[in-house]
Amino acid sequence: MANSMKNEQEIYEKIKNQNITIHPLIWELMDHHISNDLYIINIIIGSTILDGQPFTEENAKSILEHSKSIKSFLSKLGKETRKNTP
Numbered sequence: 223m224a225n226s227m228k229n230e231q232e233i234y235e236k237i238k239n240q241n242i243t244i245h246p247l248i249w250e251l252m253d254h255h256i257s258n259d260l261y262i263i264n265i266i267i268g269s270t271i272l273d274g275q276p277f278t279e280e281n282a283k284s285i286l287e288h289s290k291s292i293k294s295f296l297s298k299l300g301k302e303t304r305k306n307t308p
Contacts, residue, residue, distance in 0.1 A: 248303065255295040259288040 227233070263285050270277040
């Protein structure tokens with residue numbers, strides 16, 4: 223993880239202790255969208271770095287596009303699922 227959270231372990235403890243769960247429909251959406259984008263990113267990286275293919279501008283643009291797609295999905299999901307808190 224690029225930037226770890228200072229209180230991440232505390233958050234995991236609260237999730238465990240308070241038995242916080244995520245609805246299966248949300249897991250289904252997350253798995254579909256995030257897994258698909260990460261799969262494509264891994265294919266690009268694998269075929270260029272691991273298989274010795276040239277890394278092109280098209281590869282870079284595709285990775286950025288899929289990264290933005292993940293962020294966009296998480297933003298949309300957040301808007302639909304976060305409670306309005308003061």
